Amino acid sequence: MKTVAVFYGGESVEHDVSVITGVMTMNAVDKARYEVLPVYAAKNGTFYTGDELFEIDGYKNLDFKKLKKAAFLPGDDTMYVIKGKTLRPLKKISVAINCTHGERGEDGCIAAICKLSHVPIASPGVSPSAISMEKHLSKTVLRGMGVKTLPSVKINTASGAASALKKAGLDFPLIVKPDRGGSSVGISLAKDERELSAAVSLALKFGESAEIEPYAEEFTEINCAAYKNADGVTVVSECEKPFKKGALLSFEDKYVDGERQFPAKIAPALGERVQKITRKVYDELGFEGIVRIDYMIIRGEVYLNEINAVPGSLAYYLFCKTQKSFSSLLTGVIEGAMRRAAPSDTYVKNISTGILDGLKGKGAKRLER
Amino acid sequence: MKTVAVFYGGESVEHDVSVITGVMTMNAVDKARYEVLPVYAAKNGTFYTGDELFEIDGYKNLDFKKLKKAAFLPGDDTMYVIKGKTLRPLKKISVAINCTHGERGEDGCIAAICKLSHVPIASPGVSPSAISMEKHLSKTVLRGMGVKTLPSVKINTASGAASALKKAGLDFPLIVKPDRGGSSVGISLAKDERELSAAVSLALKFGESAEIEPYAEEFTEINCAAYKNADGVTVVSECEKPFKKGALLSFEDKYVDGERQFPAKIAPALGERVQKITRKVYDELGFEGIVRIDYMIIRGEVYLNEINAVPGSLAYYLFCKTQKSFSSLLTGVIEGAMRRAAPSDTYVKNISTGILDGLKGKGAKRLER
Structure with missing residues (x-):
């Protein structure tokens, strides 16, 4: 076995x-x-x-x-x-x-x-995985792929925030997050400079950089997941709408009292747009396994907020309409991963360079200091 | 010690x-x-x-x-x-x-x-490191950063090449490379469809994807390196111009008979542009250590061709004008890496979630299947 x-x-x-x-x-x-x-x-x-x-x-x-x-x-x-x-x-x-x-x-x-x-x-x-862990880097990659995200600045010191924000044309209210990590830990809202300073200090307790974005007063959060099945086909979930209690989706909202509307009651065209972006990002970044992507819908525009390479509960609940069980979903991703890994053993790993034999000849120059 | x-x-x-x-x-x-x-x-x-x-x-x-x-x-x-x-x-x-x-x-x-x-x-x-290993992904990231690269398509099968190239508006002559890897291994020039098929087959012997770019008949290759010193300052090298013998810079050119012009005899403004891009890419992607970036100059335009996260010989020779020796260069990067790693031990790693204590309450819902 x-x-x-x-x-x-x-x-x-x-x-x-x-x-x-x-x-x-x-x-x-x-x-x-x-x-x-x-x-x-x-x-x-x-x-x-x-x-x-x-x-x-x-x-x-x-x-x-x-x-x-x-x-x-x-x-x-x-x-x-x-x-x-x-x-x-x-x-x-x-x-x-x-x-x-x-x-x-x-x-x-x-x-x-x-x-x-x-x-x-x-x-x-x-x-x-490495890209999805960094909020600012993710946005850079997504921008390169033509996927819309909110503008942002990444800073390493509290003192650098004001000038970076000015240069990027960002103004209050702002959201400040640790650049790396997830689960809403260390995130806060800053409505003025005093709050910004506290928010940046908090975020920098969790890592060396903070990511600052404009805060949207009104938005709808939509999540969508994808996985690659045993046959190599990317399967995209329906959309869910998580609920929040405060101004931000908190750690408690996400994991302790998490409630959601699933499937999300949104316009079909909007749901399809979210699903299309999810598929594109999953395929172009070469994902395997179950990935959840979180979006913000602001005045009808879809902004990709965050890619979760390893979502909580592996987001299995987003596939409950199409999969018999979490078990059968896992069997699909497991079999697919093994199948797709197999050919990599056949790639050329050795070439005869002769470099290590011929070191007394020209190649040896490189060993001189 | x-x-x-x-x-x-x-x-x-x-x-x-x-x-x-x-x-x-x-x-x-x-x-x-x-x-x-x-x-x-x-x-x-x-x-x-x-x-x-x-x-x-x-x-x-x-x-x-x-x-x-x-x-x-x-x-x-x-x-x-x-x-x-x-x-x-x-x-x-x-x-x-x-x-x-x-x-x-x-x-x-x-x-x-x-x-x-x-x-x-x-x-x-x-x-x-992970980004620099993939040619197509590197270009996506660089595009997101506003750094110019040649257009390209990434394919996984020889049969997919023609339609992908057409969609991207790319025409012969083309360069075909394994998407992952370096040292010019598995790279070939394709002047027509027959050669393309052979070139793609060769590239796919080395990995699951091939990257295809337009071939520039006339171009100048320029390399430039950077490292972060003990004080956290990014130091950028002068530019070098490597020489090639055939239509492409081959493995032998790079490592066996490698010859170069250093510093490259190019217009000062061009050299400064290359150095400026090198610094930007090094800093924005958060590099440590010595990195070499390879460029192609085509009709006066600077295109970033490839980032070498671990360049051959750690590209020490590109710093020979400013550093006493490879030893002193290494001391700088070693001391800097240790110094900058130290604060990461002070970041918050533990938060009290209470989740694992309260599983008989609301959190336990997530454990039901």
Whole structure:
């Protein structure tokens, strides 16, 4: 039976949300087809595995002594466990699913270790993950693709904000966000310079850069997800409309009291426009796995707000109209990822350069200092 | 004394070139300041370390039995060595330098394992590395930044080429390249449909996508490099003009018989334009380490052709007018990377969500299937 490694947890502020996504996903994987191996990244970054990790109740007080330290090695698709000074092969991994949210996980790091270990991943690869993690970079890429986003400036110091905003022609009210990360953590509204200073200070507690955008008084938030199925066809979900309580969609709105209208009651033409952009972005950035894209509709215009490379709960609920279950959805993305990874083993990796043989000839010049 | 881990080799077609870059770099690091630990990725992806690796002559017939298997573990900045079933800590790593070229190295994978292990890297991070590895994606990002590049299409099958080219308004003669990778491997010129078909087939031997651009009969190639010094200031090199022998700059031109004019004899205003774009791209994409950017000058217009996140020989020769030696250049990038990585330990990583405690309340809904 093939083994699916599910990565989750991690060092980011979104650790707890990721535990929920990870445990849900592990429990949803079809056990008649696959064996599941939990790979839980603790808050200090260490990987653990163990049967205890399937139970969500256990995370309140995890007993790390009952768990096993786990590791991938480069060039080797085996998951190892470490006990003291002993390294023991545990299981050959056929495919991985990334359920980490935020830094050192969703940002391309998990995709990278899977790539180094030759393990296909039923989740976004290194480059789309890395791009989606950075709000400002995402907008640059989207602009290059002809996809509309709100204007913004990225700053590294509170003192740099005023001049950068002026240069970009942006005025109050403004939204200030940490440039990296998600789940609405560290985001605030600034209606004047005093609030801006506080908002930037808050955002810079979470990372080295802050992203500042104009605040739209009235807008509709619309989310839409996509995945690539076993046959390589990109499937786009219907749209949902999440509800918010305060001026901004807060962490609690997103994960604790999350309520939504699904499918969103919006004009069909608007929904189709959102779906068309979702498909374009998913395909052109070369995504794998389930991705959720969040939009803002402002006076009828569609602005792409954020790409979630690893959305909470893997956004499975957005496919409930077309998929029998989360399990069958996962089977599709898992099978597709394995199928599409196969040809990469046949690409040319070796060419005979003769460089290392001929170093006493001309090539050796480069070794002189 | 601080230990610098130098990563090089790897599974890409550029393995041999990377060995040269790696060995040069290891020998150039100032031994009065730092200890150097070689981390050689063999052609199968396994990491090795050992004193034998400092000698370039040894790579013709490497005796792997004399080397030690090496590994980083997530959340741990120690380099371990593996002997049979035993895992032994070898050395705490203070900083890493990435000298891998191509897939599973220069593409963000080495940056990612360093990030997971909390090791600062004096080389580009995950996202600028991943972007620079893909020719088409790089152009999309650059377009979003307002930097001029040649138009292009990216295709995954030979049969898709004709219609994609027509849609983009591109005509013969064309250049066909593997979308990922560098060192001019797999690149060819297509003057008609028959040649196009062969060129695409060749490019698709190296990866899943090919990038097709118009071929400029007459152009000047100009390269320019940049790095961030210990104080965080971006230093841009003078321009060089590499020479080519055939219609395209070949692998041999680049690495075997490489000759160049340095500084390039070009109009000062043109050189300044190239330097200005180099600085903008380096800063806006958030690079660290030494990066070389290659341009084509066509009828006076500057087109950015390619960003090399890990250039051959780390492009040290482009700084020979301003730096005493490759050693002093490396000291600057190493010290800067360590200094700039330090604050990231102070960012908020934990927030109290209460989600995992309150699962019997509202949050638990998400765990139902």
